[in-house]
Amino acid sequence: MNNQILLRLNKETQMKKVAAFVLLLVPIASFCQIKVKGGKVPVDALFQLAEKKALKTLAYWTDSTRMPRNIEIGETQWKGEKLTGWTVGFFPGVLWQIYGQTKNPTILKSAKMYTERLEPNKTVKWTHDLGFMMHNSYGLGYKLTKSAAYKDVLLTTSLSLYSLYNPKVGTMKSWTWRKEWQHPTIMDNMLNLELLYWAGKNGGGEKLILAANTHAENTAKYHFRTDGSSYHVLNYDTNNGEVLAKITDQGFSNESTWSRGQAWAIYGFSMAFAESGNKVFYNKAVEAADYFLKNLPADTIPFWDFQAPGIPNEPKDASAAAIAASGLLKLSQISDEDDKLKTIYFKAAKKLLIALCGPKYLNQDVNYGSLLIKSTGSKPHKSEIEVSIIYADYYFLEALSKLKSAQ
Numbered sequence: 164m165n166n167q168i169l170l171r172l173n174k175e176t177q178m179k180k181v182a183a184f185v186l187l188l189v190p191i192a193s194f195c196q197i198k199v200k201g202g203k204v205p206v207d208a209l210f211q212l213a214e215k216k217a218l219k220t221l222a223y224w225t226d227s228t229r230m231p232r233n234i235e236i237g238e239t240q241w242k243g244e245k246l247t248g249w250t251v252g253f254f255p256g257v258l259w260q261i262y263g264q265t266k267n268p269t270i271l272k273s274a275k276m277y278t279e280r281l282e283p284n285k286t287v288k289w290t291h292d293l294g295f296m297m298h299n300s301y302g303l304g305y306k307l308t309k310s311a312a313y314k315d316v317l318l319t320t321s322l323s324l325y326s327l328y329n330p331k332v333g334t335m336k337s338w339t340w341r342k343e344w345q346h347p348t349i350m351d352n353m354l355n356l357e358l359l360y361w362a363g364k365n366g367g368g369e370k371l372i373l374a375a376n377t378h379a380e381n382t383a384k385y386h387f388r389t390d391g392s393s394y395h396v397l398n399y400d401t402n403n404g405e406v407l408a409k410i411t412d413q414g415f416s417n418e419s420t421w422s423r424g425q426a427w428a429i430y431g432f433s434m435a436f437a438e439s440g441n442k443v444f445y446n447k448a449v450e451a452a453d454y455f456l457k458n459l460p461a462d463t464i465p466f467w468d469f470q471a472p473g474i475p476n477e478p479k480d481a482s483a484a485a486i487a488a489s490g491l492l493k494l495s496q497i498s499d500e501d502d503k504l505k506t507i508y509f510k511a512a513k514k515l516l517i518a519l520c521g522p523k524y525l526n527q528d529v530n531y532g533s534l535l536i537k538s539t540g541s542k543p544h545k546s547e548i549e550v551s552i553i554y555a556d557y558y559f560l561e562a563l564s565k566l567k568s569a570q
Contacts, residue, residue, distance in 0.1 A: 193530050197520065204516050206567045210264040213560060215529040217261055221273050227280065230254045233540070234533050234551035241532045241553070249292035251281060252299035253557040259303035260560040264567075278304050278313075285319040291337040293324045294355025299557065302361065314365065321362030321371055324355060328374045332404040333381045335374070337396075345407065346399040350386060350424045353379065353431025360438040372439075379435040383447045385409075386428070391450035392420040392469070393428045413541045419470035422483040425455050430490030437497050448494050449504070455487055456511050463518035467539040478548050481524045482538035482555035488515040489562040492569065509569065516562055526551070535559055 197208045220231060220241060229243030230251040244250055258274035261267070278300045287293060297320045305313040327335040334348040335355075341347055356375040363372035385406050386394050395411040414421030432448035435441070458469045464484045471477040491512035498505040519525060519535060526536050533551035540547025 199517050199520050206563045214261050214265050239531045252296040253553040255300035256557050285316050288323045288326045289339045291352045291355050294358040298358040321367050332399045334378045344398040345401045349396050350427045391454035395421050395424045415468040415471050419468050422465040426483040426486035433490050433493040467542050478539045479537045480539040481535045484515045485555050485558040488512045489558045492565040
C-alpha cells in the first residue's frame with residue numbers, strides 16, 4: 164500500500180471520528196444549561212429557552228384547525244386541540260408572554276395569527292372557559308398592542324360569558340353539557356371572572372362587575388371547608404340557588420382536595436380582591452394559600468390530589484405549582500397592609516418556581532416543545548397523567564414575568 168493511499172485512509176478515519184464526535188455533541192448542544200444559583204430564578208434565560216422552543220414549534224406546526232395542547236410520554240412535540248377546546252388560548256398566550264419579554268418580531272407575528280384564529284369563539288355561549296380561551300389570548304394581545312379590534316372581540320366575548328350567569332343562583336353555570344347536574348359551578352370558573360372585571364371597566368357595563376363579584380362571593384361562601392381546602396364542583400338548584408351537592412370531577416374524592424383546584428382558588432381570589440377590593444376575597448385567597456403551602460410534599464411540587472391514597476407514588480402536577488406560584492405572587496403584591504404575609508407568599512412563590520426549574524420538572528432540550536413536564540390533567544379520567552400540558556407553561560411564564568417585575 165503506497166503512502167498516498169495510507170494518507171487518504173488516515174484522513175477518512177479522522178473525518179469519521181470527527182463526525183462521530185459531532186453527532187455526540189448534537190444532543191448535548193440542544194440542551195440549555197439553566198441553573199438556579201444563589202436562590203435567584205434565571206428569568207431571562209428561561210424566556211430565551213421558551214423563545215427557542217416556540218420558534219421550533221412554529222416551524223413545524225401547520226394545522227390551522229388546532230392549537231398545541233399536550234406532549235405525550237415518549238413524544239417530543241405537541242398534540243393539538245380543536246379551536247373550541249378550553250385550552251386553546253394558552254398557546255397564543257405563551258407567544259404573547261414571550262414577545263413581551265424578547266420583542267421578537269417573528270413571535271409577534273405568530274401571536275397575532277394564532278390569536279385571531281380564535282375570533283369565532285367570541286359568540287360561544289356554552290362554556291365558562293371563554294376567559295381561558297379569549298382573555299389569555301386576545302386579552303394579552305390587547306395589553307401589548309392596544310388593538311381596537313381585539314378590544315371589540317373581548318367585549319363581545321364578555322357578553323357571551325355573562326349569558327351563563329344565573330341571578331337566581333348568583334354564579335355562572337360552568338358546564339352546560341353536564342346534564343346530571345342542574346347548575347354546576349367549578350372552582351376553575353374563578354379565573355374566568357377576570358374577563359368580566361376587565362370588560363366591565365372597559366365599556367362592557369357595571370352588570371359584568373356585579374356578576375363577577377356575586378359569583379366570587381358565593382364561591383367564597385360555599386366552596387370552602389373550615390380548614391381552607393376547597394371543593395371542585397358545586398351543584399346548585401337552578402331555581403333558588405340551594406346547594407344540592409359538593410363534589411369532585413377531577414379530584415380523588417368529594418372530600419379530598421384536588422391540588423389544581425386549590426391553586427385555582429389561590430389565583431382566582433387574589434385576582435378578585437385586586438379587582439374589587441372586597442376583603443372577603445383576600446381572606447379566602449389567604450386561606451387557600453395557607454392550606455396549599457402547608458400540605459406540599461418535600462420537593463415542593465404537589466401531587467395531583469393532596470389526599471391521593473397512593474402518596475408518595477401518585478402522579479405530580481407541575482401545572483398546579485405554576486398556577487399557585489402566579490397566584491401567590493399576586494397575593495404578595497396585594498398584601499401591603501401586612502408586610503410579613505407579603506414576604507411569606509413571595510418567598511413561597513419563589514420556592515415553587517425554583518422547584519419547577521429543577522431537572523425533574525424543567526425540560527431544557529430546545530427540541531422538546533414544552534418547558535415543564537409532569538403535569539396531570541385528570542387522573543380519574545386517565546387523561547394527561549404526568550405529561551406536558553400547555554397551561555403549565557403559560558402560568559409558569561406568567562409567574563416568571565411577575566417575579567421579574569417584583570425583584
